Amino acid sequence: MIIVKNLVKSFDNQKVLDNINLKIEKGEITVIMGGSGCGKSTLLRHLIGLIRPDSGEILIAGEDITKMDEDSLDNLRKRFGMLYQSGALFNSMSVGENVALPLREHTKLDNRIIEIIVKMKLELVGLSGFEDLLPSQISGGMKKRVALARALALDPEVVFYDEPGAGLDPVSRAAIDKLIIDLSKKLNITSIVVTHEMKSAFSIADKIAMLHAGKIITYGTASEIKNSQNEVVQQFISGSPEGPLTQRRTGKEYLATLTGK
Amino acid sequence: MKNFCGYLGRSLNLLLRHLGSILSLFQQALYWIFIAPFRGKPINKKHFIGQLELIGVKSLPIVSFVSFFFGITLAMLTAYQLRIFQSEILVGALVGVSFSRELGPLLTAIVVAARVGAAMTAELGTMKVSEEIDALETMAIRPVRFLIAPRLLAILIMLPCLTIIANIVGILGGYLIAKFSLGLDTYYYFSQTFKAMEAKDLFTGLIKSFFFAGIIGMVGCYQGFIARRGAEGVGKATTTSVVTSIFLIIITDCFLNALFYFI
Numbered sequence: 001m002i003i004v005k006n007l008v009k010s011f012d013n014q015k016v017l018d019n020i021n022l023k024i025e026k027g028e029i030t031v032i033m034g035g036s037g038c039g040k041s042t043l044l045r046h047l048i049g050l051i052r053p054d055s056g057e058i059l060i061a062g063e064d065i066t067k068m069d070e071d072s073l074d075n076l077r078k079r080f081g082m083l084y085q086s087g088a089l090f091n092s093m094s095v096g097e098n099v100a101l102p103l104r105e106h107t108k109l110d111n112r113i114i115e116i117i118v119k120m121k122l123e124l125v126g127l128s129g130f131e132d133l134l135p136s137q138i139s140g141g142m143k144k145r146v147a148l149a150r151a152l153a154l155d156p157e158v159v160f161y162d163e164p165g166a167g168l169d170p171v172s173r174a175a176i177d178k179l180i181i182d183l184s185k186k187l188n189i190t191s192i193v194v195t196h197e198m199k200s201a202f203s204i205a206d207k208i209a210m211l212h213a214g215k216i217i218t219y220g221t222a223s224e225i226k227n228s229q230n231e232v233v234q235q236f237i238s239g240s241p242e243g244p245l246t247q248r249r250t251g252k253e254y255l256a257t258l259t260g261k
Numbered sequence: 262m263k264n265f266c267g268y269l270g271r272s273l274n275l276l277l278r279h280l281g282s283i284l285s286l287f288q289q290a291l292y293w294i295f296i297a298p299f300r301g302k303p304i305n306k307k308h309f310i311g312q313l314e315l316i317g318v319k320s321l322p323i324v325s326f327v328s329f330f331f332g333i334t335l336a337m338l339t340a341y342q343l344r345i346f347q348s349e350i351l352v353g354a355l356v357g358v359s360f361s362r363e364l365g366p367l368l369t370a371i372v373v374a375a376r377v378g379a380a381m382t383a384e385l386g387t388m389k390v391s392e393e394i395d396a397l398e399t400m401a402i403r404p405v406r407f408l409i410a411p412r413l414l415a416i417l418i419m420l421p422c423l424t425i426i427a428n429i430v431g432i433l434g435g436y437l438i439a440k441f442s443l444g445l446d447t448y449y450y451f452s453q454t455f456k457a458m459e460a461k462d463l464f465t466g467l468i469k470s471f472f473f474a475g476i477i478g479m480v481g482c483y484q485g486f487i488a489r490r491g492a493e494g495v496g497k498a499t500t501t502s503v504v505t506s507i508f509l510i511i512i513t514d515c516f517l518n519a520l521f522y523f524i
Contacts, residue, residue, distance in 0.1 A: 045395075048399050050395060050398060050399065070403075073401075074401040074403075075401070077398075077399055077400065077401040078401045080399065082396065082399040082400075084392045084395070084396055085392070086391055086392055088391060088392040088393045088395065088396035089393075090388075090393055091393075101400070101402070102400045102401075102402070105400070105401075105402050105407075106401065150400075
């Protein structure tokens with residue numbers, strides 16, 4: 001479904017993504033895992049065409065999106081859904097209007113039909129009856145679920161999730177995880193989930209790709225990752241403060257940074 | 262010296278880059294306003310009407326207030342000077358011409374820049390930093406069409422309307438002084454006013470207000486779109502938006518005056 005080939009991107013001469021290769025199968029849940037600032041959100045933004053890479057290709061359904069013009073990219077995006085970290089609901093619109101927006105913009109459906117679809121999508125995320133509330137009147141977990149309903153409005157083939165569990169209590173997080181699995185199994189949606197929550201990652205993932213310093217260091221099923229010999233992966237899984245991820249600079253280097261020599 | 266030249270070069274580079282981006286954004290906005298609707302992609306009507314109300318109707322009280330009192334002040338100021346030549350009767354003409362040609366468009370633009378331009382930047386900036394604009398883009402909804410086009414069109418329509426109202430209210434303010442302080446006859450005051458005012462005064466004033474509307478709308482939206490780094494970034498962008506708008510309005514005003522009356 002999605003193939004990333006030799007993707008490279010730098011910001012201000014710093015390589016954020018360094019030769020990324022990744023293959024995402026249709027209908028699977030692929031988790032992209034990694035510490036803060038490892039480039040996982042940047043990778044996600046490339047996949048939906050918000051950023052163009054310095055070099056490399058991203059093939060979605062056989063088409064290279066890095067060379068597409070805006071119009072073809074728009075056509076492709078109608079087949080995508082994206083759940084942002086903060087939800088990114090439009091605060092001036094009610095919950096129902098938020099979910100209805102993609103339908104109103106991209107279809108010529110009658111208003112009554114749109115209202116029914118909105119109800120169905122909200123039911124799907126367990127929030128029917130909340131149509132008339134404003135985003136400021138609901139909790140963080142509910143906002144994310146509304147955002148998910150909005151992402152699903154056009155019946156997408158692929159859904160991207162940016163830190164779906166961030167800032168949620170354990171129960172809401174588990175509820176979101178379950179939703180991701182259900183959607184993938186029931187509707188055969190291809191899901192790409194960016195997260196650093198190990199528990200969620202292992203419970204939802206068909207495949208996990210671990211990103212570290214702009215490179216994919218491991219890729220495989222959950223059990224393959226668990227048994228990985230890579231020290232970085234092991235430290236990340238165990239959450240230990242000691243290890244290659246947090247390696248201190250040596251005394252000499254530290255002195256050099258301090259004195260500037 | 263070398264440092265100074267470097268600073269100057271970098272600032273100029275930055276300025277030109279901003280100017281380039283703003284013009285390209287303007288071009289896109291014009292496309293979505295004037296061309297796309299005929300290709301079956303109209304502007305969101307509900308948003309557009311909301312903006313008309315926000316920019317026009319809700320700015321009416323403050324614009325009227327400012328012009329009214331400025332009309333009074335201008336009449337008092339000129340009456341004091343004209344008294345020396347015993348020609349207080351010219352107060353009406355002076356207020357009328359100054360307002361229609363210069364003060365109406367300029368005062369309205371500055372008030373609207375502070376009220377509406379700032380609100381545009383703050384709103385769009387907040388949307389930018391909370392990923393709402395990215396969300397629009399991933400929903401295949403062009404932010405320029407959805408957010409900028411209705412705002413720009415609304416201000417292009419409403420600013421000239423507000424300017425006409427400001428002219429009328431300003432002239433009424435002047436009339437109050439003429440009537441109750443100078444004791445001039447109502448008919449005489451207005452006949453003097455309209456005799457002095459030419460159609461050209463009114464038209465050039467309105468043309469100016471179109472330019473000012475474009476400046477406020479584009480600077481306001483552009484600054485919102487490039488806002489970064491949370492609440493602090495939005496605050497900064499809002500300040501920059503108002504300062505830049507007012508700066509550009511004054512410069513454009515001077516330039517257009519020269520164009521209309523001196524060349």
